[in-house]
Amino acid sequence: xxxxxxxxxxxxxxxxxxxxxxxxxxxxxxxxxxxxxxxxxxxxxxxxxxxxxxxxxxxxxxxxxxxxxxxxxxxxxxxxxxxxxxxxxxxxxxxxxxxxxxxxxxxxxxxxxxxxxxxxxxxxxxxxxxxxxxxxxxxxxxxxxxxxxxxxxxxxxxxxxxxxxxxxxxxxxxxxxxxxxxxxxxxxxxxxxxxxxxxxxxxxxxxxxxxxxxxxxxxxxxxxxxxxxxxxxxxxxxxxxxxxxxxxxxxxxxxxxxxxxxxxxxxxxxxxxxxxxxxxxxxxxxxxxxxxxxxxxxxxxxxxxxxxxxxxxxxxxxxxxxxxxxxxxxxxxxxxxxxxxxxxxxxxxxxxxxxxxxxxxxxxxxxxxxxxxxxxxxxxxxxxxxxxxxxxxxxxxxxxxxxxxxxxxxxxxxxxxxxxxxxxxxxxxxxxxxxxxxxxxxxxxxxxxxxxxxxxxxxxxxxxxxxxxxxxx
Numbered sequence: 001x002x003x004x005x006x007x008x009x010x011x012x013x014x015x016x017x018x019x020x021x022x023x024x025x026x027x028x029x030x031x032x033x034x035x036x037x038x039x040x041x042x043x044x045x046x047x048x049x050x051x052x053x054x055x056x057x058x059x060x061x062x063x064x065x066x067x068x069x070x071x072x073x074x075x076x077x078x079x080x081x082x083x084x085x086x087x088x089x090x091x092x093x094x095x096x097x098x099x100x101x102x103x104x105x106x107x108x109x110x111x112x113x114x115x116x117x118x119x120x121x122x123x124x125x126x127x128x129x130x131x132x133x134x135x136x137x138x139x140x141x142x143x144x145x146x147x148x149x150x151x152x153x154x155x156x157x158x159x160x161x162x163x164x165x166x167x168x169x170x171x172x173x174x175x176x177x178x179x180x181x182x183x184x185x186x187x188x189x190x191x192x193x194x195x196x197x198x199x200x201x202x203x204x205x206x207x208x209x210x211x212x213x214x215x216x217x218x219x220x221x222x223x224x225x226x227x228x229x230x231x232x233x234x235x236x237x238x239x240x241x242x243x244x245x246x247x248x249x250x251x252x253x254x255x256x257x258x259x260x261x262x263x264x265x266x267x268x269x270x271x272x273x274x275x276x277x278x279x280x281x282x283x284x285x286x287x288x289x290x291x292x293x294x295x296x297x298x299x300x301x302x303x304x305x306x307x308x309x310x311x312x313x314x315x316x317x318x319x320x321x322x323x324x325x326x327x328x329x330x331x332x333x334x335x336x337x338x339x340x341x342x343x344x345x346x347x348x349x350x351x352x353x354x355x356x357x358x359x360x361x362x363x364x365x366x367x368x369x370x371x372x373x374x375x376x377x378x379x380x381x382x383x384x385x386x387x388x389x390x391x392x393x394x395x396x397x398x399x400x401x402x403x404x405x406x407x408x409x410x411x412x413x414x415x416x417x418x419x420x421x422x423x424x425x426x427x428x429x430x431x432x433x434x435x436x437x438x439x440x441x442x443x444x445x446x447x448x449x450x451x452x453x454x455x456x457x458x459x460x461x462x463x464x465x466x467x468x469x470x471x472x473x
Contacts, residue, residue, distance in 0.1 A: 081419025227296025228441035241464030262301035299357030357440035404446035421450030
């Protein structure tokens with residue numbers, strides 16, 4: 001059994017009411033997907049499924065190799081939180097496997113009553129639309145699966161099929177639409193972005209008595225920072241932390257109003273929009289003539305960015321290195337070179353613990369993943385006197401999702417988000433921390449609500465927030 005919960009009482013359809021609002025025509029502007037269920041949707045869905053099986057060899061392996069041991073059930077925060085058996089990763093994946101067996105196995109094709117093989121019907125499609133949007137693609141289940149089955153990839157396959165036949169969610173498509181319209185997930189227009197940067201410059205001037213810039217569209221800068229747009233409007237201490245860090249290191253940097261967003265919600269919709277969203281960032285870097293592209297504190301931004309940027313874009317040789325770096329890696333490297341003067345007592349008012357965003361802890365190749373497990377921790381150890389780790393079964397590659405990743409950060413899914421976030425809240429409560437640091441905008445959006453809901457007295461903030469408080473200018 002995985003800390004800190006026992007298996008909940010099972011209740012069929014307990015989470016059936018947690019259904020995302022469907023996408024509307026307005027939400028789909030520029031996304032190049034059907035705005036409603038296509039007339040020949042079943043045939044199209046099976047053709048898309050065949051295409052995915054052809055190009056993603058591991059997906060076929062995942063379809064064939066599950067022995068239904070159930071080891072993943074106790075690993076999933078959404079099953080632990082809801083008790084709905086279809087939120088067991090094995091059962092959710094079975095919704096897709098049953099259709100796979102019907103159309104892609106010999107038994108399913110030959111025998112109409114083949115065991116655990118079903119036709120793709122409107123009822124089945126409804127279950128897909130409900131439960132594949134109750135999975136945050138966090139991949140914790142894969143850590144505990146003896147066969148390494150990645151249910152997150154199975155969820156992504158189901159969403160790809162649905163999106164291309166006209167079944168998507170309002171929240172995810174609306175966010176992607178805003179990126180194409182304004183350059184960021186929040187729908188903030190360029191003038192508002194610049195205005196917010198100027199406001200934060202004034203805040204920093206008042207705090208430090210120095211002109212610390214937050215540059216916008218500065219051509220020829222050394223670094224293009226693609227932070228989550230929430231950092232410039234909600235998590236402002238994180239944004240100011242970036243600025244103070246760059247200032248202390250003497251780094252010439254900028255943001256871009258063409259693409260002032262690191263997050264990539266295309267990853268939660270379909271491959272085409274994940275690629276298109278990513279390419280905007282590289283285009284911004286080339287147009288501004290920067291030397292490097294740095295991702296800000298966002299988990300899924302880094303997961304979508306690091307493994308795929310080189311393949312989504314034909315030529316990254318203009319940049320050094322020829323791949324995106326995470327801001328925690330960037331700051332850690334400078335810190336180890338002695339670029340900063342730090343005073344840990346600046347954070348003596350808090351007892352800090354650290355939440356590994358699931359997309360950071362379980363994404364990309366092993367070398368970079370291990371770095372992203374340790375770089376933020378080293379930053380915290382060098383800036384805080386009071387740092388404590390949560391239980392070993394809830395951190396690093398075993399971390400729990402915040403409860404709102406992969407497009408679940410929608411108001412209509414609030415009960416699911418609170419249920420899914422409970423394991424993280426209880427792990428934080430157990431160590432008595434009053435500050436939960438995390439380098440992820442989605443986590444920073446959901447975890448404060450989770451802490452309040454479960455009555456855990458802990459503030460949630462960024463790693464660079466703490467770094468700024470310890471930095472001596």
